[in-house]
Amino acid sequence: MSYKSDKSLRLRAYANAWPICLPLMIVAAPAPAFAADARAESGQSDDIVVTARKREERLIDVPQTVQAISSQEIARAGIENLEDLGRQTTNITLNTRSDNEPNVVIRGVGSFGNTQGVGFYFDDVQNFTDQSTRLEDIERVEILKGPQGTLYGGSSIGGAVKYVLRRPRMDNFSADGSFSYGSFDTKSLFGAINAPASETLAVRISGYLSDTDGWITNTFNGKPLRSRKEYGTRVAAVWAPSPDFEAYLSYRFGKLEGSFNGQVPANSIRDFRRTAAVNAQPQGSRTTHAVTLQLKGSVGAVDLFSISSYAQAHKIYFTDIDQTTRDQTEIRADYTTKVYTQELRAQSNGDGPLDWVAGAYFSRVEDRNINNSVLRLGTVLPAPLRGFYPLVKNKIPELTYAAFGDLTYKTGPFAVSVGGRISRNEVSGTYPLLGTRKEESNHTIFIPKLGLSYDLKPDVMAYATFSKGFEPGRVNSGSLAPFQGPEDAISVPFRPEVAMNYEVGLKGAAADGKLVFELAAFYISTKDRQVESRALLNNSPVEFITNVGDSRSYGVEGGATLKPVRELTLRAGAGYLNAKWKNGVFDQPTTEAFDPLPVKGYRIQYAPSFSASGSAEWRHEMGEAYVLSLRADATHTGALYWDVFNKGRADPYTLVGARIAFGDISHKWELSLRADNIFDKGYFTELGFGALGAFGPDGTCPTGSRCHQGYPGTPRNFTGTLSLSF
Secondary structure, three states: OOHHHHHHHHHHHHHHOHHHHHHHOOOOOOHHHHOOOHHHHHOOOOOOEEOOOOOOEEHHHOOOOEEEEEHHHHHHOOOOOHHHHHHOOOOEEEEEOOOOOEEEEEOOEEOOOOOOOEEEEEOOEEOOOOOOOOOOOEEEEEEEEOOOHHHHOOOOOOEEEEEEEOOOOOOOOEEEEEEEEEHHHEEEEEEEEEEEOOOOEEEEEEEEEEEEOOOEEEOOOOEEEOOEEEEEEEEEEEEEEEOOEEEEEEEEEEEEEEOOOOOEEEOEOOOOOOEEOOOOOOEEEEEEEEEEEEEEEEEOOEEEEEEEEEEEEEEEEEEEOOOOOOOOEEEEEEEEEEEEEEEEEEEEOOOOOEEEEEEEEEEEEEEEEEEEEEEOOOOOOOHHHOEEEEEEEEEEEEEEEEEEEEEEEEEOOEEEEEEEEEEEEEEEEEOHHHOOOEEEEEEEEEEEEEEEEEEEEOOEEEEEEEEEEEEOOOEOOOOOOOOOOHHHHHHOEOOOEEEEEEEEEEEEEEOOOOEEEEEEEEEEEEEOOEEEEEEEEOOEEEEEEEEOEEEEEEEEEEEEEEEEEOOEEEEEEEEEEEEEEEEEEEOOOOOOOOOOEEOOOOEOOOOOOEEEEEEEEEEEEEOOOEEEEEEEEEEEEOOEEOOOOOOOEEOOEEEEEEEEEEEEOOOOEEEEEEEEOOOOOOOEEEEEEOOOOOOOOOOEOOOOOOOEEEEEOOOOEEEEEEEEEO
């Protein structure tokens, strides 16, 4: 089928989606653009409310580093994906892998390849299935830095990213929506309706659709790479028959499809080409269903919660592994993930000196993987290796049992907090391609947290915390067939990763709330870091997770929001990070021989030493009817390394954006135009060496090596948006 025919089909599918989205749609910039509250309009910035500690409290009252990005800021800053979100926060690298899974490193701790490291959450439910989904119908995003294991459990060793969703409201009927069109034939629809059914029942329905051709071309067939179409819906209901009971039920569906897993070859780490040539067009899809039921009851000064969830995702990826126009090697991967979680929690709701929370948690995460490889005839491969092979077939369930508690006692200006979680993780893997073989990894660990804070003034706090983080040990998926031999060891378990985090900070508000600031310094010692590695087995690449060694990181970071006058808002943040390996060994797979080298002293990959962001926004009321808004913003990412041995160095880069908007003063409608990466800066969001090569000493490719495969960042682009709300 021709590219023209493909595009026609996409346009017809897009048109067919209008009957679904149009009833929900009344505009064009995500509804968040109209979520500006009275405090922001009047110049107050100090009473942003977050739920980082699973209870509502002002951001400046939370004795740890938390960055809250409101729905209003998400819209105005043009935040649509993980990369956009990550650049708004200091000392964090956040991007999307080729398989559409997230890479997140916070303060030098987090995910490397297939390991998680940083937990993603929808409200209080951990998201294991579609962490890279679009940011739609969200009240705010909370980024919690440092280990969050006490309240959030494992896989939050580096921190947590929490999406707080919009909930149905019973006060009035409302509707909002958006339509956007931009560069690369990018179209986006969003719509939402909030409908009170009675004084005790309300429903919220939202839907979205996004379609883009992307900015990379496959010169072999003329089709686009990095094209993607994503659509979904969420239906939520709240029933509150009495002041002491509330039930919240939510269902969400999401579908992603396209050639987003297409890579671009590069001859050096500065080769930001936007073309590739592969004979097998990469394709991928992800389908997600998720249901959450939350029951809340109040008995005197105690709130009781039951939070149940079920999620299922099916992912299929087809990739041209050899990354050439030769009819050589392709892989089709089929993943199914099923997740069930249950949390029971009790917590105080009074105004006394003691705040506490206690609960129990259970989860079951089951992954089923089937990967097949086609090694074509007529290639350079030896005849015995040609043909169709099942590479991976496994079933890996993971069970987690936990009990946790946290209490804070206040006396005068002091507050002391103590928390802990005991967690049991049981992981097993079965590998039909290896007969009856079964691997297991079982661990029990206690995760403590201690904190002390002191109110220097009513709105200024100094604090110090210690927290322990834990990334469970697991078993590898076992990319083994069609080869036999010592590679069986690749399916063996790997050990847990443990981090000790020490942090001191100062945060608060001044000038009657017109200035909000935060400053923190930290030191993190991490043991048994989990890193994705590769091996060459019979000249075939195999990926697996291994424990490399220990690391440490330290740094400082700070940020401030200032509203010197009612119409002007200034924001700025910066962070310094020094993250290095303390010990350990790692094998760079340039040959089939196992030849590990020491990593001590090398910089941690994906951890830039400096990062910063800033924005200035002027909102001018034109009489009593209209508002004109002008905004400029910039983000800076310092130099970082893509690999363990620091041969692939990414240069620092700065991205500049701007936005102009004109709309109704009561937020009924708005027209906006946004430009991103105005100076068309070239950069990579992910870069790796090919299976049969490695980074050269200066970042170039050694002779005969298939060295670099990466994902260039979004070039200069423009987006126009129409938004309506009532």
